[in-house]
Amino acid sequence: MRTPVNDTMSIPHLIMNASTVVQLVMLILVLGSILSWVVIFQRSLVLSRAKKAHKAFEEHFWSGVDLNDLYRQIPAERESLGGEHLFRAGFREFHRLLPKAKSPQAILDGVQRSMRVAWSREEERLNLHLVFLATVASASPYIGLFGTVWGIMGSFQSLSMAQQATLATVAPWIAEALIATAMGLFAAIPAVIFYNRLSAETGRLLGKYEDFAEEFHSILHRNLQGRGESAAA
Amino acid sequence: MAREEHRVGYGLPALLAIGVHLLVVGLSMLSLVPSARTEPPSAAVVQATLVSTETATDQAQRAQEARARAAARQQAEAEAAREAERQAQEVEARQAQEQAAREAAEAESQRQAAEEARVEAQRRAEEAERQARLREEQAAEQEAERQRQAEEQRRREEEAERQRQAEEQRRREEEAERQRQAEEQRRREEEAERQRQAEEQRRREEEAERQRQAEEQRRREEEAERQRQAEEQRRREEAARRAAEAAGGSLDSLIASEQEAIANARQANEAANGFQALVRRAVEQAWIIPPGSVDGLEATLALNLLPTGELVGVSVVRGSGDAGFDRSALQAVERAAPFREMRQLPAAAQSQFRQFNLRFRPGDIR
Numbered sequence: 001m002r003t004p005v006n007d008t009m010s011i012p013h014l015i016m017n018a019s020t021v022v023q024l025v026m027l028i029l030v031l032g033s034i035l036s037w038v039v040i041f042q043r044s045l046v047l048s049r050a051k052k053a054h055k056a057f058e059e060h061f062w063s064g065v066d067l068n069d070l071y072r073q074i075p076a077e078r079e080s081l082g083g084e085h086l087f088r089a090g091f092r093e094f095h096r097l098l099p100k101a102k103s104p105q106a107i108l109d110g111v112q113r114s115m116r117v118a119w120s121r122e123e124e125r126l127n128l129h130l131v132f133l134a135t136v137a138s139a140s141p142y143i144g145l146f147g148t149v150w151g152i153m154g155s156f157q158s159l160s161m162a163q164q165a166t167l168a169t170v171a172p173w174i175a176e177a178l179i180a181t182a183m184g185l186f187a188a189i190p191a192v193i194f195y196n197r198l199s200a201e202t203g204r205l206l207g208k209y210e211d212f213a214e215e216f217h218s219i220l221h222r223n224l225q226g227r228g229e230s231a232a233a
Numbered sequence: 234m235a236r237e238e239h240r241v242g243y244g245l246p247a248l249l250a251i252g253v254h255l256l257v258v259g260l261s262m263l264s265l266v267p268s269a270r271t272e273p274p275s276a277a278v279v280q281a282t283l284v285s286t287e288t289a290t291d292q293a294q295r296a297q298e299a300r301a302r303a304a305a306r307q308q309a310e311a312e313a314a315r316e317a318e319r320q321a322q323e324v325e326a327r328q329a330q331e332q333a334a335r336e337a338a339e340a341e342s343q344r345q346a347a348e349e350a351r352v353e354a355q356r357r358a359e360e361a362e363r364q365a366r367l368r369e370e371q372a373a374e375q376e377a378e379r380q381r382q383a384e385e386q387r388r389r390e391e392e393a394e395r396q397r398q399a400e401e402q403r404r405r406e407e408e409a410e411r412q413r414q415a416e417e418q419r420r421r422e423e424e425a426e427r428q429r430q431a432e433e434q435r436r437r438e439e440e441a442e443r444q445r446q447a448e449e450q451r452r453r454e455e456e457a458e459r460q461r462q463a464e465e466q467r468r469r470e471e472a473a474r475r476a477a478e479a480a481g482g483s484l485d486s487l488i489a490s491e492q493e494a495i496a497n498a499r500q501a502n503e504a505a506n507g508f509q510a511l512v513r514r515a516v517e518q519a520w521i522i523p524p525g526s527v528d529g530l531e532a533t534l535a536l537n538l539l540p541t542g543e544l545v546g547v548s549v550v551r552g553s554g555d556a557g558f559d560r561s562a563l564q565a566v567e568r569a570a571p572f573r574e575m576r577q578l579p580a581a582a583q584s585q586f587r588q589f590n591l592r593f594r595p596g597d598i599r
Contacts, residue, residue: 011261033254035250037250037253038243038246038247038249041249046241
């Protein structure tokens with residue numbers, strides 16, 4: 001007696017017996033959840049690696065190595081990332097402008113511009129797909145709610161056809177309708193949490209990049225001042 | 234350094250994400266499956282509660298189990314004793330070997346030690362035996378205690394059952410009593426109600442009877458009044474008629490002719506006129522006119538009468554000029570008195586005739 005009830009009320013059975021719209025909603029939610037988890041893992045890995053790489057690069061940078069050596073160590077054939085990217089862009093621009101430009105201010109302007117471009121690329125790279133996470137976080141509860149409302153509408157329609165309206169006739173419908181909301185929340189809650197966490201980490205990392213750009217800029221500025229004075233002398 | 238790891242692909246995160254979802258689905262399945270599996274144990278629990286009410290059989294089972302446990306324990310003890318013995322023997326053998334390798338004098342002491350060990354093992358075995366017996370006795374005692382408690386429990390339950398039944402019985406009786414009283418009360422109330430209604434009915438009827446009688450009484454009185462009035466009327470009419478008859482034929486005819494259709498006042502007036510005429514006739518009949526008096530004389534006299542009709546006094550108001558004629562008229566009046574018809578007149582007419590004037594002309598008589 002109890003086993004069939006348990007069987008009909010089990011979650012896979014309820015999902016299989018749900019109406020097409022509710023099943024579609026569930027499919028969308030499952031896809032959204034999977035994709036948001038993919039983004040969460042991928043972004044987490046990217047961020048942790050970027051943080052590690054930036055730390056290592058900064059240590060290397062401040063270890064007193066010659067900047068020309070450092071520039072040559074970075075292989076040019078593939079695109080560099082993070083602080084390396086900024087350094088490379090700024091240093092390359094500096095070298096290109098140094099023979100042509102007369103005033104140090106023009107050189108510094110050019111370096112700053114190229115580093116800003118590199119920083120903006122880094123920002124774009126780090127914030128990639130985070131918008132998707134935000135979308136899932138905000139939209140999936142509504143999608144799940146839609147599935148629930150649809151399922152409950154169906155349950156009441158079937159209730160109007162039933163001769164005897166008992167709780168047993170409505171319960172499976174409402175249960176399967178509520179599964180949609182549960183799935184929506186299941187997709188939304190990790191998305192919200194990880195969106196906040198990842199965006200905060202991204203912001204922090206971008207701040208570090210900015211700090212590094214400023215420091216590098218000041219180094220170049222110092223270098224140019226010395227060179228300008230020596231040229232003037 | 235970290236340059237090889239710069240690129241992070243989507244394969245690993247996708248695998249991880251799918252793994253997370255499979256884990257969640259698996260957990261939900263797992264949480265369902267044990268709930269399905271836990272159903273039979275719950276049924277077993279239900280059976281256990283059923284058995285617990287049947288204390289005797291359970292007791293037997295438990296006693297058997299306890300006995301079996303005691304036996305098993307005993308066996309284990311024996312086993313331990315044997316094991317100890319065996320170990321002791323082993324030790325002894327080993328020591329004997331060592332002893333053989335060493336000196337013979339020590340072998341004696343070693344043997345003695347082995348002996349002691351054996352004795353010790355024996356003692357331990359005996360101790361274990363004794364403990365096992367003790368435990369068995371304890372188990373038996375416990376069992377007896379349990380049976381006694383079960384018996385007591387059963388007795389208490391029976392007692393409680395008996396009390397409960399007595400309570401139930403008492404409650405039923407109280408209920409019946411209450412119902413009976415309620416019934417009685419209701420019957421009494423109905424009775425009172427019926428009596429009250431009957432009383433009311435009776436009172437109403439009496440009231441109606443009284444009203445009816447009062448009505449009747451009133452009607453009778455009215456009837457009597459009407460009859461009386463009619464009687465009076467009739468009597469008055471009769472009196473008037475009689476007076477008119479007494480006054481004479483013309484008056485009688487006059488009264489008779491007018492009696493039927495004329496009202497009371499009119500009748501009285503007629504009677505008064507009749508009375509005046511009657512007086513005049515009586516006076517004229519008693520009047521002796523002196524001879525030699527001239528025709529055409531006339532005299533007016535004033536008459537004073539009592540209500541009975543007796544003459545108080547008579548005087549000449551206007552004389553004829555002939556003294557003899559006037560004196561003869563006064564004498565005629567005195568002779569004609571009293572006028573008894575006065576008594577039959579109505580009161581108003583009577584007062585009218587206490588004092589009145591009459592004019593006499595002898596020419597009318599002759």
